[in-house]
Amino acid sequence: MYNLIVETSTNLPHDVRRAIKRAKQKENAGTRAALSLSTITENIGMADDHVLPICQDTGMLTFEVKVPVGANQLTMKKDIHEAVKQATADGKLRPNSVDSLTGENSGDNIGEGTPIIHFEQWEKDEIDVRLIMKGGGCENKNIQYSLPAEIEGLGRAGRDLDGIRKCILHSVYQAQGQGCSAGFIGVGIGGDRISSYALAKAQLFREVDDTNPNEDLQELENYVLEKANTLGIGTMGFGGEATLLGCKVDAANRLPASFFVSVAYNCWAFRRLGVKLNPQTGNINEWLYKDGEKVSFIEEEEAKNSPEQEESREVVLEAPITEDKIRELKVGDVVVINGMMHTGRDAIHHHLMDHEAPVDLNGQVIYHCGPVMLKDGDGNWHVKAAGPTTSIREEPYQGDIMKKFGIRAVIGKGGMGPKTLKALEEHGGVYLNAIGGAAQYYADCIKGVEGVDLMEFGIPEAMWHLRVKGFKAIVTMDSHGNSLHEHVEKTSLERLSQYKEKVFA
Numbered sequence: 001m002y003n004l005i006v007e008t009s010t011n012l013p014h015d016v017r018r019a020i021k022r023a024k025q026k027e028n029a030g031t032r033a034a035l036s037l038s039t040i041t042e043n044i045g046m047a048d049d050h051v052l053p054i055c056q057d058t059g060m061l062t063f064e065v066k067v068p069v070g071a072n073q074l075t076m077k078k079d080i081h082e083a084v085k086q087a088t089a090d091g092k093l094r095p096n097s098v099d100s101l102t103g104e105n106s107g108d109n110i111g112e113g114t115p116i117i118h119f120e121q122w123e124k125d126e127i128d129v130r131l132i133m134k135g136g137g138c139e140n141k142n143i144q145y146s147l148p149a150e151i152e153g154l155g156r157a158g159r160d161l162d163g164i165r166k167c168i169l170h171s172v173y174q175a176q177g178q179g180c181s182a183g184f185i186g187v188g189i190g191g192d193r194i195s196s197y198a199l200a201k202a203q204l205f206r207e208v209d210d211t212n213p214n215e216d217l218q219e220l221e222n223y224v225l226e227k228a229n230t231l232g233i234g235t236m237g238f239g240g241e242a243t244l245l246g247c248k249v250d251a252a253n254r255l256p257a258s259f260f261v262s263v264a265y266n267c268w269a270f271r272r273l274g275v276k277l278n279p280q281t282g283n284i285n286e287w288l289y290k291d292g293e294k295v296s297f298i299e300e301e302e303a304k305n306s307p308e309q310e311e312s313r314e315v316v317l318e319a320p321i322t323e324d325k326i327r328e329l330k331v332g333d334v335v336v337i338n339g340m341m342h343t344g345r346d347a348i349h350h351h352l353m354d355h356e357a358p359v360d361l362n363g364q365v366i367y368h369c370g371p372v373m374l375k376d377g378d379g380n381w382h383v384k385a386a387g388p389t390t391s392i393r394e395e396p397y398q399g400d401i402m403k404k405f406g407i408r409a410v411i412g413k414g415g416m417g418p419k420t421l422k423a424l425e426e427h428g429g430v431y432l433n434a435i436g437g438a439a440q441y442y443a444d445c446i447k448g449v450e451g452v453d454l455m456e457f458g459i460p461e462a463m464w465h466l467r468v469k470g471f472k473a474i475v476t477m478d479s480h481g482n483s484l485h486e487h488v489e490k491t492s493l494e495r496l497s498q499y500k501e502k503v504f505a
Contacts, residue, residue, distance in 0.1 A: 001080050001083035002087060003284065004083075004273060004275050005084065005087040005092060006090075006092045007273055007287075008132075008133055008273040009054065009058050009093060009271060010048065010050075010052060010092065012044055012269070013272065013290060014294055015207050015209055015289060016184075016245075016270045017297075018295050019184075019245040019246055020040065020041065020044075020268060020295075020297075021295050021297065022245075023182055024297075026241050026242065028240070028241065032236075032239065032332075033236070033242065034240070036435050037235055037242070039438050040235070040438060042438075043437065043438040043440050043441040046440035047439070047440045052091065052092070052384050052385055052439075052440060052443075053093070053372055053439055054437065055269045055271075055385070055387055055436075055439045056094055056369070056370060056387050057135035057136055057370065057387075058092075058093045058094045059096065060096070060135075061093075061114070061115035061116065061131065062117075062118070063080060063115060063116065064131075065117065065119050065128070066119075067120070067121055067122070067127050067279075068122070068123075068126070069122075069123060071279065080115065080117060081110055081115075084109050084110060084115055085110060088107075088109045091372055091373075091385075093372075094370065094371075094385070094459070095107045095109055095458060095459055095460065096460070097111035097114040099112075103347065104458070105461070107459075126276050126277065126278065126279060127276070127277040128276050128277075130205055130272065130273070130274035130288065131272060131274065132201075132271065134264075134266060135180075135269070136389070137179055137180055137390040137414070137436060138179040140178070140390065140393075141178055142263060142264050143171050143174060143263050143265075144196065144197065144260055144262045144263070145167040145170075145260065145262075146259065147167070147261060149163075151166045151167065152170060152174075152493070153173065153493050153496040153500075154169065154496065159259045160504070162502050164187075164189055164220070165223065165224070165504055167263070168220075168249070168263060169224060169228060169496060169499055171185060171265065172243060172244055173231060173233070176233055176415075176488065176489055177234075177235075177414050177433075177485065177488070178237070178413075178415070179265045179266075180236070180267030180268055180436035180437050181235060181242075181243055181244075181267075182234070182244060182268055183243075183244060183265055184204065184244070184246040184270050185224075185244065185248070185265050186200045186202065186203030186248050186264040187200055187247070187250070187261065187263050187264075188202070188252070188260075188261075188263075189262075190254035191252040191253075192260070196260040196261075196262040199250055199251075203250055203264070204266055205272060207291075208246045212248070212250075214251075216504075217249045219504075221247045221248060224244070224249075225247045228244035231495045232488065232491055232492050233488060233492050235268075236435060237484075237488055238484065238488070239484075239488050245270075246270075267436065267437055268437060273287065273289050274287070274288030274289060275287055276288070312332045312333060312474075313333055313334070314334045314335075315328075315329060315336070316335075316336045317335055317365075318337070318338045319341070319364045319365055319408075320363025321365070321409060323408070326408050326409070327428055327479050329475050329478055329479070331475050331476060332475060334472060334474055335430075335432055337365060337409075337411075337471040338470070339468065340364065341466050341468055341471070342367065343369045343370070344367070344368065344463055345369070346461065347454070348461065348462075348463050350397065351454065352401050353397055357405055358453035358454065359453065359465065362407075364406075365407075365409040365410075366407050367410075367411045367412075367466070368388055368391050369387065369388055369411075369412075369442075369464075371384070371385060371386040371443075371460070371464060372384040373459050373464070381449040381464075384443065385439035385443055386442045386443045386466075387434065387437055387439035388411060388434040388435075388442075389412060391410070391415065391416050391431070392414055392415070394420075398419075398420045398423065399419050399420050399422065399423025399427070402424075402429050403427050408429055408430070409430050409431075409432055410429065411433075411434050412431070412432075413433055413435070415431065415477065415484070420477070421477055421481065421483050421486070424478065425479055425481045428479050429479060430475055430478055430479060432474065432476070433473060434472075445472075446467070446468050448467040449464060449466060450467055451464075452464050453465075
């Protein structure tokens with residue numbers, strides 16, 4: 001189980017790699033989307049080489065275990081718990097188990113309901129274990145529809161295949177770049193509210209290139225995959241050709257009064273693997289999701305040329321940053337940060353609304369990041385993974401926090417809303433979009449940990465003071481009222497509206 005956890009966290013399966021490679025090859029060269037995919041593929045290689053998490057959010061661990069009749073599931077659960085604790089202690093997992101009432105982090109990923117373990121008996125003399133690590137950013141973009149319904153941009157969706165089609169297309173639109181697109185979706189039709197979501201998540205255990213035995217559902221999968229990639233959302237929501245990398249759908253019976261369509265959205269860092277075990281020895285007999293040759297991103301075809309290259313300039317920033325320097329930046333600029341930055345996620349933003357900051361933040365940079373950290377024998381902290389978290393969760397706080405403490409730049413992923421955009425304009429601030437999931441790429445830019453405050457919130461939520469060099473991000477919201485995220489959302493809704501008319505009988 002330890003080997004399965006480490007491999008899942010650090011090494012993307014072959015079918016996912018093939019899907020990412022196809023996306024990269026069809027993207028237009030020189031665009032923000034193409035540059036993002038290059039960073040993503042570089043990050044995949046770095047995680048391989050270092051045997052460290054692909055993404056710092058190692059997610060909610062879900063184990064699906066099939067066992068021979070009579071197997072001791074209690075012992076197996078204990079073994080899984082011990083493997084999870086060890087992987088967390090070794091920096092292969094971030095401590096992600098938080099008490100919902102107190103906010104206390106268990107520190108070892110073990111707690112009430114975590115990890116998720118589902119057992120199923122079968123009549124084979126082997127154990128089949130499959131693991132998926134689904135991060136919070138993409139988990140928050142899951143969505144459930146109850147038909148009939150009025151769907152934004154697509155109109156009325158009835159209780160039929162065409163209504164289902166509208167729900168699935170809308171699910172891709174609503175995720176935008178906040179779920180680290182380009183992504184994968186699993187869809188569950190029918191059941192009750194709980195089983196419908198469970199069926200959707202189960203689809204993520206299918207191979208990306210498999211064929212649905214139900215011809216109608218296979219046709220639906222193909223349709224959604226084709227049309228979703230015309231919405232122009234693109235990698236990280238920057239615009240582009242690749243928005244969806246896989247779509248898998250299944251259906252279950254339902255009550256006459258209920259008709260649910262549930263969508264489980266997964267980011268590009270689609271971490272799921274499996275093993276078949278000898279039930280007597282526990283040895284791994286076979287790895288799953290590793291069929292075919294392992295995809296290398298080192299020598300591959302260049303992205304196709306774009307008729308309109310996206311112009312951008314590169315600007316170097318080092319805190320403390322002046323308002324005049326921020327006012328010079330425009331959407332599309334590439335910013336390179338040297339010097340200090342400070343992490344701050346949900347708990348920090350909530351805390352700062354009513355308390356003073358532990359350090360002077362005037363002119364400083366806040367990074368929406370919950371890193372994977374390990375302490376060495378001398379008591380020094382080291383960053384093992386440090387990609388951005390989804391920023392929209394801080395929308396209620398961000399503008400007020402920036403004004404209160406004089407913060408000039410915020411780094412995250414997926415963009416923020418109108419309240420923050422207005423504050424950036426009034427205060428003189430900027431939002432920088434880093435590449436979601438690129439935890440090794442950004443960890444390599446962090447040259448030292450200068451300290452940490454508010455550790456009572458747990459490692460992911462503490463305020464880490466980091467010294468960086470060559471940390472690159474793209475201006476997607478500037479101090480002049482411009483937002484790339486707002487633009488992409490508007491244009492993608494217009495494109496979504498093209499698919500109002502009935503397609504499936």
